[in-house]
Amino acid sequence: MRALTAAAVGLAAALALVLTVTAAGPPSGRTSPKPLLTTVPEHP
Structure with missing residues (x-):
């Protein structure tokens, strides 16, 4: 269960980074x- 939580947190962080860079233009x-x-x- 910890591995699934860690994977979800990592995926959310990566997605947030991509959206931030995309929004910056x-x-x-x-x-x-x-x-x-x-x-x-x-x-x-």
Whole structure:
């Protein structure tokens, strides 16, 4: 019975966290239009 209670409390906490993050919405700001370099450019 303790395991079932612990699982229910953990599930409720996880659900509350998800709802909190969802309610907060996306972060403000914008992404950079410049692509990230994945390789080092060669110098002639």
